[in-house]
Amino acid sequence: MSKKAVLFFLFFGLLFSSYSQILEPISWEFKVDSSNYSDSKKLDLIFEPTTEVGWYIYSSDNDPEAGPYTMFDFDENATYSLDENIKVKNVKTKFDSVWLADVRYLDNGGAFIQSIIKNNNNLSVSGFISYQVCSEIQKMCIPLETDFSFFKEIDSKEVLSVDYLNVKENESLLSFVLFSFLAGFLAILTPCVFPMIPITVSFFANKTQKNSTLDALIYGLSIIIIFTFFGVFLSLLMGPQTANDIATGLVPNIIFFTLFLIFGASLIGFFELTLPSGIITSIDKKSDQGGFIGLFFMALTLVLVSFSCTGPLVGSILVQSASGLKIQPVLGMLAFSTAFATPFTLLAIFPDKLKSLPKSGGWMITLRVILGFIAIIFSFKFLGVVDKAYHFNLLSRDIILVIWSALLFILALYVFGMIKLPEGYNLNKGIVNSMLGVSILLLSLTLLSGIFGNRLTYLAAYLPPQSPTYVDIKTFKRTPFFSDYLxxxxxxxxxxxxxxxxxxxxxxxxxxxxxxxxxxxxxxxxxxxxxxxxxxxxxxxxxxxxxxxxxxxxxxxxxxxxxxxxxxxxxxxxxxxxxxxxxxxxxxxxxxxxxxxxxxxxxxxxxxxxxxxxxxxxxxxxxxxxxxxxxxxxxxxxxxxxxxxxxxx
Known part of the structure; x- marks a missing residue:
């Protein structure tokens, strides 16, 4: 046999064998926490999965109708009784584009905890776990079952005392922080804030370099402290179960939907979210005191004066953070305020750079209107959660596409200067404005094409499931995607x-x-x-x-x-x-x-x-x-x- 033939069969054998492996990239450790036993006769059974790098296991509290979940099956006997549902430690959340929903999962560091009540001394607990481990790197999911057994030796009193943490979540924390940071920069470009930059910087420019640098840093730090306070306040209101209740509850999601509509309408210019003028005037007077206290109140004045533009952005961040980690509102406001304060601080230190800033004008109003439409479009995310979770089936894919397309079409007409919104006509001209309008119009038409058979594959994660039929653009009748469907x-x-x-x-x-x-x-x-x-x-x-x-x-x-x-x-x-x-x-x-x-x-x-x-x-x-x-x-x-x-x- 030739060397080439040997190499060929060797390659084929390796290729074939690579698809013939029993994979089990997970191991389990079972522990018992007896710290509450003396008071309540309660024991906590702890199931700790350890997955290989890149693998994860789905949580037990996922909606069975909305995606995969881990199931614990306990063998019933008279020696114990289950107390409450299984709790999950260090659970994380991500949006799954296939299930069109947020799914909860665990990787290393997580655990499932089941409390039991001991009924007699011959305690024996056994059963099995049915679960699925997945890897986005390997592009595969593996369904598995694992048996468990506690207290095999009945007379043994040796148990482990485990001090475990409260339930925590991590909902794409890095992306949330980046979103908040970007929102801080966008807030600077709004018409309520941008004109304040030269006015604020001129105050520091009249001081010596040493004093202006220190004052600018104190001023910027004050802005960060003020905004972050709102995040701290919200985090104190959030209990361990609040995040999950907010993420799936009917009332919270309806409230969030309404808030985003209000934020969007405010940014477009239908009304302003303003604070009483008396409060602003009173605080502005305190800024004249001088020293660090005066700088703090000067920063507070800026925050309050710009509220009509920053309010919707801050509100959006706090709403988003409400369904994540307890500390997430703090991190969101910290990221937002850092981006917001940075230009004021740097330009106060280097006032000569002020000349390089673009002049304020109509482009800021246009940006504000665009952000308003984005907020309204995003609001349907919360309405979609309610519709899917409670099976109302009112918001089909086609209805969402029509709403989004119509909103973007109206926005495109505004950018072209063809319609008047509360802020007036868009007076911006030029190639950049025209390209912006064309881009928005094309996006509107692309979304609308989803009704007429375009599958919009890359937007599927943000849309309800696709119907097996579409509207034929020639007859305007619903037609199956495939002729033999029926x-x-x-x-x-x-x-x-x-x-x-x-x-x-x-x-x-x-x-x-x-x-x-x-x-x-x-x-x-x-x-x-x-x-x-x-x-x-x-x-x-x-x-x-x-x-x-x-x-x-x-x-x-x-x-x-x-x-x-x-x-x-x-x-x-x-x-x-x-x-x-x-x-x-x-x-x-x-x-x-x-x-x-x-x-x-x-x-x-x-x-x-x-x-x-x-x-x-x-x-x-x-x-x-x-x-x-x-x-x-x-x-x-x-x-x-x-x-x-x-x-x-």
């Missing part, structure tokens, strides 16, 4: 588990391996096994971004027999269909556990999505399996390799 209904009349599962985009397929293999023999086609799951984020991503491609869909419908096997489905089968796994010796009762056991024992793999091409006649793999692949051309290439291999054999 025709496929009869195909599933006698398909096993078709009452439980459904394939997207009108695809035809099966949900049972044996049934799919039998049908494939009849039609002489290869089988494509699709190992998937209800909680598999990357599976939904493939289905949303790859499978709708007409070429992919045609191959799946015409050249393959698609068999989708859900590895996390909880449907319990009749007892005659149960079996004991040869892999782990456990009884497999549900559809999900049997499919998961099949994937592990047959293909030595437990990650999803996972695609395997099988020859139904030989029951053998005929092409290298693959996983999460968003490149449509590569996905099609994998499908074609399987077809070629089938007909070559």
């Amino acid at each position: 025709e496929n209904d009869t195909f599933y009349d006698n398909i096993k588990f078709a009452d439980i599962f459904e394939l997207p985009h009108g695809l035809k397929g099966f949900f049972d391996f044996d049934e799919g293999m039998s049908y494939a023999k009849e039609v002489n086609k290869p089988v494509l096994l699709d190992f998937t799951g209800h909680g598999c984020v990357n599976c939904r991503d493939i289905e949303a971004r790859v499978w709708p491609d007409q070429r992919v869909r045609d191959i799946l419908n015409n050249d393959y027999v698609l068999v989708s096997l859900y590895v996390d489905d909880k449907t319990v089968l009749s007892e005659e269909n149960w079996y004991v796994s040869s892999y782990d010796g456990k009884v497999k009762k549900s559809i999900g556990r049997q499919n998961s056991d099949f994937q592990i024992s047959r293909f030595q793999n437990n990650a999803q999505p996972y695609y395997v091409v099988i020859n139904p006649f030989s029951d053998q793999i005929i092409s290298p399996p693959w996983g999460y692949e968003l490149n449509i051309e590569k996905y099609i290439d994998n499908l074609k390799k399987g077809i070629d291999a089938f007909y070559e054999n």
Whole structure:
């Protein structure tokens, strides 16, 4: 055999084996906290997951209907009783573009805590954890189950006393701080603030360099302290459970929606959010006292005078921070005020640089109006949370797109100077203004095209799920994305588990391996096994971004027999269909556990999505399996390799 042939088979073997690994990038440590036992007979069972770098586990308090979650199943017995629900330590939050919702997760440092009441001395607690670990680096999710057992040795009194922290959250903290910092700079460019810069700087320019530098630093620090105080005040109002209640509650989200409408309307100029003039006058007089106290009140005067422009921006930051860490309002205001105070401080130290600033004018009013429209558009995020969480189903994708498109169209007309808003006409002219108007108009039309079949893939994270139909621009009638969408209904009349599962985009397929293999023999086609799951984020991503491609869909419908096997489905089968796994010796009762056991024992793999091409006649793999692949051309290439291999054999 030639060296090239040896290298070829070696490469193929390595490639194939790379898809045949049992992955379990997580370990568990179980502890007992007995610190409250003497007073209440209560013990805290602590489940600490440790994940490999880049992996995370979903929290137990995620909405089961909105995404994946971790489930604890305790074996019932008379020795103990559960006390309250499971608490989560060091939980984090992120927006998931597949589930179109915020999902909570844990990486290293987190823990699940279940309190129990001891009923007698022969205490015994056992059960299992059903969960999913995911990696955005590896682009895969793995459903797993882990057994747990406490107090195996009944007479043992050795327990660990663990001083654990309160529940905490981290909702993209860095991005929030950057957002707050950017908002601080935007506030400077508003018409309430920008003209104040030369007036303020001239006060320091008349002093000696040494005194002006110190006074400028005190002045800037005073601005930071004043704004940060608002964040400290809000953080003191937030208890441990406040953040989660705010994030999902009906009333808070309605309030936030209303606030952002008010902020937006104020920025556009329909009214001003102002403080009583008497307060401002009184504080302005105190700024004449001189010294550090005078500088502080001078800074406070600036903050209050600029309130009509900075108020909506500050309010937006505080609203956003209310659903995050308890310290998040403080960090948000600290970032905002630092950006806001920096130009005043630097220009007070170096007053010669004042000449390089652009002159104030109509561009500041235009910026303020644009920020107002952005605030109103953003307000629908909170309304969308309510609509989805409570299943009102009033805000469909099309309705949101129409609202956004209309708002941007009105904004574009304003930028072009064609309509008058409360601040008057936009009098700015020139190439920059024209380019701005054209950009906003194009964005408006792009959003509107989503109603007429444009999938708007990169905006999907901010929109409700897409309908299977769209409005045909020629007939203005709702039309399925695929011509056979309604025709496929009869195909599933006698398909096993078709009452439980459904394939997207009108695809035809099966949900049972044996049934799919039998049908494939009849039609002489290869089988494509699709190992998937209800909680598999990357599976939904493939289905949303790859499978709708007409070429992919045609191959799946015409050249393959698609068999989708859900590895996390909880449907319990009749007892005659149960079996004991040869892999782990456990009884497999549900559809999900049997499919998961099949994937592990047959293909030595437990990650999803996972695609395997099988020859139904030989029951053998005929092409290298693959996983999460968003490149449509590569996905099609994998499908074609399987077809070629089938007909070559």
